[in-house]
Amino acid sequence: MSHQRIPKRRAAVAAGGVVALGAAAILLPNANASQDGTTDDAAAAPRTLRATDAPDLASRLAGLLGDAFAGSYYDSGARRLVVNVVPGDDDSVIARAERAGATVRQVDNSMTELEDGARTLTARATIPGTSWAVDPRTNKILVTADSTVTGDAWNRLESTVRGLGSGMATLEKSAGTFRTFASGGDAIFGGGSRCSLGFNVTAGDGAPAFLTAGHCGVAAEQWSDAQGGQPVATVDQAVFPGAGDFALVRYDDPATRAPSEVDVGEQTVAINGAAEATVGQQVFRMGSTTGLADGQVLGLNATVNYPEGTVTGLIQTDVCAEPGDSGGSMFTQDGLAIGLTSGGSGDCASGGETFFQPVTTALEAVGATLGDGAGEGAGAGDQAGGTEPGGGQGIGGEEPGGQEADGQGAGGEEAGAGTGQGADDGSGPARTH
Numbered sequence: 001m002s003h004q005r006i007p008k009r010r011a012a013v014a015a016g017g018v019v020a021l022g023a024a025a026i027l028l029p030n031a032n033a034s035q036d037g038t039t040d041d042a043a044a045a046p047r048t049l050r051a052t053d054a055p056d057l058a059s060r061l062a063g064l065l066g067d068a069f070a071g072s073y074y075d076s077g078a079r080r081l082v083v084n085v086v087p088g089d090d091d092s093v094i095a096r097a098e099r100a101g102a103t104v105r106q107v108d109n110s111m112t113e114l115e116d117g118a119r120t121l122t123a124r125a126t127i128p129g130t131s132w133a134v135d136p137r138t139n140k141i142l143v144t145a146d147s148t149v150t151g152d153a154w155n156r157l158e159s160t161v162r163g164l165g166s167g168m169a170t171l172e173k174s175a176g177t178f179r180t181f182a183s184g185g186d187a188i189f190g191g192g193s194r195c196s197l198g199f200n201v202t203a204g205d206g207a208p209a210f211l212t213a214g215h216c217g218v219a220a221e222q223w224s225d226a227q228g229g230q231p232v233a234t235v236d237q238a239v240f241p242g243a244g245d246f247a248l249v250r251y252d253d254p255a256t257r258a259p260s261e262v263d264v265g266e267q268t269v270a271i272n273g274a275a276e277a278t279v280g281q282q283v284f285r286m287g288s289t290t291g292l293a294d295g296q297v298l299g300l301n302a303t304v305n306y307p308e309g310t311v312t313g314l315i316q317t318d319v320c321a322e323p324g325d326s327g328g329s330m331f332t333q334d335g336l337a338i339g340l341t342s343g344g345s346g347d348c349a350s351g352g353e354t355f356f357q358p359v360t361t362a363l364e365a366v367g368a369t370l371g372d373g374a375g376e377g378a379g380a381g382d383q384a385g386g387t388e389p390g391g392g393q394g395i396g397g398e399e400p401g402g403q404e405a406d407g408q409g410a411g412g413e414e415a416g417a418g419t420g421q422g423a424d425d426g427s428g429p430a431r432t433h
Contacts, residue, residue, distance in 0.1 A: 046078075046080045046081075046098070046101055046102060046103040047080065047081075047101030047102075048078070048079040048080055049079060049080070049081065049101075050079070050334070051074045051076065051079075051278050051280070051281035051282065051332065052275045052278075052281075052332055052334065052336055054072070054074045054081045054278040054281070055275070055276040055277075055278055057081050057100065057101065057102065058072040058081060058083070058278070060100065061081075061083050061097055061100055061102060064096055064097070064100060065083075065085060065093050065096065065097060067086075067088075067110065067111075067112065068085045068086055068087055068088060068090065068093040068110075069083070069084070069085065069111060070084035070085060070086050070107050070109060070110050070111050070114075070136070070139065071083075071084045071111060071114070071134060071136030071139070071279075072084060072102070072136055072278075072279075073136040073137050073278065073279035073280040074278045074279065074280035074281050075103065075280060076280055076281070076282055076296075078103070080102070080103050081101070081102045081103065081278075082102065082103045082104075082105055082136075083097050083102040083103070083104055083105070084105050084106075084107040084136055084139055085097060085104055085105070085106055085107070086106070086107060086108070086109070086110045087106060094106070107139040108139065108167060109139050109140065109167070109168060111134075113168070114134045114139075114140075114141055114168075115134075117141050117164045117168050117169060118132060118134065118141055118303070120160065120163075120164060121141070121143065121160060121161075121164075121169075121303075122303065122310075124156070124160045125156060125157045125160040125161075126305055126310055127145075127149060127153050127156065127157055127305055128148065128178075128305050128306065128307050129145060129146040129147075129148040129149045129153075129177065129178050129305060129307075130143070130144065130145050130146070130149060130157060130178075130305045131143070131144045131178065131302055131303060131304040131305065131316070131353070131355070132144070132169075132302065132303055133298070133299030133300065133301060133302035133303070133316045134299060134300070134301070135170075135279070135298065135299050136279050137279065137280070138170065140167065140168060140169050140170050141164070141168065141169040141170070142169070142170055142172065142298070142299055142316075143157070143161055143169050143170065143171045143172070144171075144172050144173075144174050144353060145157055145171070145172070145173055145174065146173075146174045146176060146177045146178045146345050147173075147174065147175060147176060147177055147345075148177055148178075149173075157171070158171060174345045174346065174352065174353060175345075175346065175350065175352075176344075176345030176346040176347070176350075176352045176353075177345055178304060178305070178306055178307075178343060178344060178345050178353075179306065179307070179343050179344075179345070180213065180215045180245070180306060180308070180326055180342060180343035187225075187227075187288040187324070188212065188216075188223045188224065188225060188233075188327075189223065189224045189225075189226065189227045189228070189229070190216070190219065190220030190221070190222055190223040190224065190231075191219055191220030191221075191222075192220075193216065193219045193220055194227075194288075194324050195212055195213060195216035195219075195223075195324075195326045195327040196212065196213075196287060196288055196324070196325055196326060196327040196328035196329075196341065197210050197212060197327065197328075197329075198210065198211040198212050198213070198327050198328060198329045198340040198341075198359075199211050199260070199262075199271060199329055199337050199340075199359065199370060200258035200259060200260055200261075200370075200371065201248070201258070201363065201366075201368040201369060201370055201371070202258070202368060202369050202370075202371060203236070203248065203250060203366075203367070203368050204366075204367035204368060207250055207251070207254055208250070208251045208254065208256045208257070208258040209233075209236065209248055209249060209250045209251060209258070209368060210233070210248075210249050210251075210258065211246060211247065211248060211249075211327075211340055211359070211362055211363075211366075211368070212246075212247050212249060212326070212327030212340065213240070213245050213246065213247065213326040213327035213340055213341060213342055213357065214238045214239045214240030214244060214245040214246045214247045214357070215240040215241075215245055215308065215326065215342070215343075216238075216247060216326055216327050217235045217237070217238025217239075217240065217246075217247025217248075217249065218238045218240050218247075220235075221234060221235050222234050222235075223235070223249060231252065232251060232252055232253070232256075233249045233250060233251050233252060234249065234250055234252060235247055235248075235249050235250075236248045236249065236250045236366075237365075237366050239365065240308070240309075240311065241306060241308055241309030241310055241311045242309070242310075242311065242312070243311075243312055243313055244311065244312070244313055244314075244357055244361060244362065244365065245311050245314070245340070245342040245343075245357045246340055246357045246361075246362035246365065246366070247327075248362075248366040248368060258371075259371070260272075260370050260371030262286055262329055262331060263286070264286060264292065269331075269335060270335050271329075271331065271335050271336070271337050271370060271371070272334070272335045272336060273335075273336050273337070273370065274336065274337045274338075274359045274360050274363060274370055275332065275336040275337070275338060275360070276338075276358065276360055277297045277300060277315045277338050277339065277356075277358065278297060279297050279298065279299060279300060280296060280297065281296065281297045281332070282294060282295070282296055282332075282333070283295065283296070283297060283317060283319060283330050283331065283332060283338055283339075284319075284330065284331055284332070284333065285319050285321065285325070285328060285329070285330045285331075285341065285354070285356075286328055286329055287321060287322070287324065287325030287328045287341065288324055288325065288328070289321075289322045289323060289324035289325050290320065290321060290322045290325060290348045293319050293320050293321070293348060294319065295317050295318040295319035295320070295354075296317065296318055296319075297315060297316070297317050298316045298317055298318055298353075299315075299316035300315060300316075301313055301314075302314040302315065302316040302355055304342070304343065304355050306343060311342065311355075313357075313358065313361060314342055314355040314356060314357060314358075315330075315338070315339050315355065315356040315357075315358055316353060316355055317330075317353070317354050317355070317356065318351065318352075318353065318354075319354050320346060320347060320348035320351055320352060320354065321341060321344060321347075321348070321352075321354045322347050322348055325341050326341050326342070326343065327340055327341060328340070328341040329341075330356050337359045337370060338356070338358070338359060339356030339357055339358055339359055340356060340357040340359060340362065341354065341356055341357075342354075342355045342356055342357050343355055
């Protein structure tokens with residue numbers, strides 16, 4: 001696709017984001033998996049490491065500690081992984097976790113108990129406008145209800161949470177309404193809907209394609225890079241609702257160049273690989289409606305009950321989004337793809353919750369790899385710790401631009417919900433790869 005001009009409003013937001021990311025980038029050289037001078041034999045002291053390296057250590061500790069492992073999260077201030085343990089009768093698990101380089105915290109709720117609680121919520125409280133995810137920082141299940149959950153539905157949810165037992169879950173009320181967001185960093189249009197291009201990929205057969213939200217993929221079969229323009233891409237696979245919210249969309253022209261980068265306005269940022277999210281990690285989102293935003297990961301494997309149905313396996317964050325951002329990219333300051341905007345509540349004036357489809361899961365499901373197949377991107381198996389920030393423009397100076405979740409979606413003005421509120425509100429063409 002050709003590069004077109006960017007609406008002034010979007011360019012201004014993106015430019016402001018670059019300043020913020022530039023400030024974050026000052027810390028980047030010190031954020032690499034730290035070599036603090038300790039040796040493996042002296043590793044009682046916690047290791048400092050990048051947030052994108054934390055999932056690897058957490059995975060190893062889960063296997064090492066077995067049933068004593070009760071989740072983990074990233075302490076961005078100390079740049080350390082905090083691991084929760086329920087030691088039981090085996091006091092040695094604490095020493096093993098410390099030797100592995102984690103900060104250890106003893107907690108009451110095991111992962112088995114927390115997962116059982118989440119299953120109970122699924123069985124008894126699958127109510128549109130609710131969500132839940134395990135929050136390792138509180139060692140509880142974080143249950144959220146939007147403004148539509150009232151009366152008998154609220155009483156049912158409250159009773160179910162209370163029935164899980166004291167200290168097992170917290171129940172919070174959101175002022176907004178959970179909905180999917182149709183729009184994004186680089187706007188795409190289809191069937192009267194507006195969404196965002198997430199990340200360019202190479203399909204399993206070598207053809208150029210891109211990832212976006214699944215609710216966009218089921219809303220329209222063909223997509224254009226300009227409102228009212230000719231289709232340039234066709235949906236190949238789409239999942240929504242159910243086990244995810246993602247779609248693979250193939251470019252109709254097999255000669256299309258689909259670079260592994262994010263558009264942030266006047267610049268682009270190279271995407272060097274895909275990584276798992278970590279609770280406590282700082283992330284960035286780019287959307288054609290709201291531009292660049294940042295925040296933290298709050299929970300993993302989140303279940304969200306949208307009006308269209310239940311979606312599982314999502315990433316919960318406090319990053320804002322508005323209508324038109326669906327399918328947009330979430331990434332790290334060192335250029336790693338993390339998620340695709342799904343939906344949430346609130347806006348970028350009052351804040352709220354936004355949920356993202358993990359990129360690694362989507363890549364594996366559709367059999368695609370990041371980039372144009374010429375070594376620009378990493379495949380689904382490339383984890384955060386295996387891809388260094390270099391090799392392109394990182395989030396320091398040229399901010400990661402992807403696509404962000406935009407406000408109204410499923411149930412509002414989301415992809416497939418009619419005309420909807422476009423990412424740029426029809427103010428002008430947006431740049432798309």
